Amino acid sequence: MAADYGEVKFFGAGGSPFARRVQIALKLKGIQYQHFEEDIFNKSELLLKYNPVHKKVPVLVHNEKPLAESLVILEYIDETWKNYPLLPQDPYQRASARFWSKFIDDKCLPALWKAAWTVDEKEREKGVVESYEALQYLENELNDKKFFGGETIGLVDLAANYIAFWLPLLQEVVGLNLLSNEKFPKLYAWSQEFVNHPVVKENLPPKDRLSGFFRARYASITANSK
Amino acid sequence: MAADYGEVKFFGAGGSPFARRVQIALKLKGIQYQHFEEDIFNKSELLLKYNPVHKKVPVLVHNEKPLAESLVILEYIDETWKNYPLLPQDPYQRASARFWSKFIDDKCLPALWKAAWTVDEKEREKGVVESYEALQYLENELNDKKFFGGETIGLVDLAANYIAFWLPLLQEVVGLNLLSNEKFPKLYAWSQEFVNHPVVKENLPPKDRLSGFFRARYASITANSK
Known part of the structure; x- marks a missing residue:
């Protein structure tokens, strides 16, 4: 349980x-907090007050x-509550964790989205190639570790959560096979470790709702392109 | 002068x-290092070896x-060489510095580029509006501080270097007036402080070469659009 440093x-x-x-x-850190669930189609005044720049969760x-x-x-969070560290202590390893987290946001996720959601066949194919390339980098970076963070979940594992849980559902809906045990055995094994970690497992969205959302979006995109 | 922690x-x-x-x-930190100047049109084997993912300086x-x-x-650098700190000590202020640096990279620079380099008049105008909005956020964040980092140059000042030095040259070439003393008096005053800081001043590219580069690029873009 984390130290109590006031209201979260x-x-x-x-x-x-x-x-x-x-x-x-x-x-993971056992921090007590109050949960505010946002409707992303009808954002609360509080959210807009607290995040006026991006207006997002x-x-x-x-x-x-x-x-x-x-x-x-x-x-x-990691600098304030020191238990269950998300970043390593060593400056080079910290930098490396920041690099790969940024890589996931800047390169990997955009590639996956391009592969899944692009109507134009050529662009979509480009997205697939870029996705394989990005996932291969992560496969290499993971290497023989259980998690990107080593024995415990760290910054990169959390950044990569989309690959472990959202991507398998998404690729089923849109008919792609980007992450698989055959193509990326280490990353695939990691994805299983991650989603089955007791804390992670308890804190993922319901699969059927997410699949439903992906199906609706895919149907709307493919309908509009006809 | 920074401590000697080996070869840089x-x-x-x-x-x-x-x-x-x-x-x-x-x-700023007085770190001794060996400088390798890259030709971005003909990158060295060493650069590609050291940055295989992005292949960039x-x-x-x-x-x-x-x-x-x-x-x-x-x-x-800041975690390894502790003199002349670039980030504050307080976790919330550190997070804030990271937030604004990321804002500059993710929102502000793309808006400025869109405003300067987009041929399509409507898109360009959108870029101008987005640029004003982004610069206004930075104007507010700067407030009455000398630097974003307070009395000394910090992470956000370095992240914003484009606004202080590159943007004034660029906007002259492409005929825009995004950053000005009239529109953003605090940011403008900051830009003067920044480029006239003795260490910064000594480590900026030659103005005429940069203007020449911008002019050539602008000519090529406008020529191609006719």
């Missing part, structure tokens, strides 16, 4: 992988001081 | 604001361990 409010939204990164971190409010951006929040 | 190699390229962020940080190699991504490198 967390603004999330069920299906958001970015919000779930923070939620899982709060749970996740937001963490600690003793009335708000923070946005999941990776920024994760580092803040 | 820095890979930069004259006109790159991202590389200059790191170069200025090295100089800046790269910092410390005791043969390579790091890429300017903001990641800046945090690494």
Whole structure:
């Protein structure tokens, strides 16, 4: 259980992988917090007050001081509550964790989205190639570790949560096979470790709702392209 | 002068604001390093070896361990060489510095580029609006501080170097007036403080070369659009 450093409010939204990164971190560290569930189609006044720049979840409010951006929040949590460290102590390893988290946000997720949601066949194919390339980098980086963070879940594991849980559901809906045991055995084994970690397992969105959301979105995109 | 923690190699390229962020940080901290100047149109084997993922400057190699991504490198430098701190000590202020640095990279610079380099008039106008909005956020964040970092240059100042030095040259070439004393008096005053800081001043690219580069690029873009 983490030390009590005052009032913590967390603004999330069920299906958001970015919000779930923070939620899982709060749970891993055993931080007591008040949960505010946002409807992303009808955002609350409070959310807009606390995150006027991006107007998005996740937001963490600690003793009335708000923070946005999941990776920024994760580092803040790790610097404030020291138990269950998310980043290593060594400066080079810390930098490496930041590099791969940023890589996931800047390269990997956009590639996966392009592969899944692009109507134009050529662009979509480009997205597939870029996805394989990005996943291969992560496969290599993971190597023989249980988690990117070593024996425990760390910053990169949380950043990669989309790959472990959202991607398998998404690729089933859109008919792709980006992450598989055959292509990326280490990353696949990691994804199983991650989603079956007791704290993670308890803090993921319901599969059927997420699949439903993906199916609806895919249907709307493919319908509009005809 | 910083402590000697072994061999430091820095890979930069004259006109790159991202590389200059790191170069200025090295100089501010008085870190001894070996400078490798890259030709971005003909990258060296060494650069590709050290940054296989992004194949870009800046790269910092410390005791043969390579790091890429300017903001990641800046945090690494700050955690390794403690003199002339670039980030505050307080976790919330650290998170805030990370938030605004990320904002500059994710929102502000793309808006400025869209405003300057988009041929389509409507898109360009959208870029102008987004640029004003982004600069206004920075104006507010700066408030009455000398630097974003307070009395000394910090992470956000380095991240914002493009706004202080590159943008004034760029907007002259492309005929825009995004940053001005009238519109953003605090940010404008900051830009003057920043570029006239003795260490920064010594470590900026030559103005005429940069203007020449912008002019050539602008001519090529406008020629292609006719």
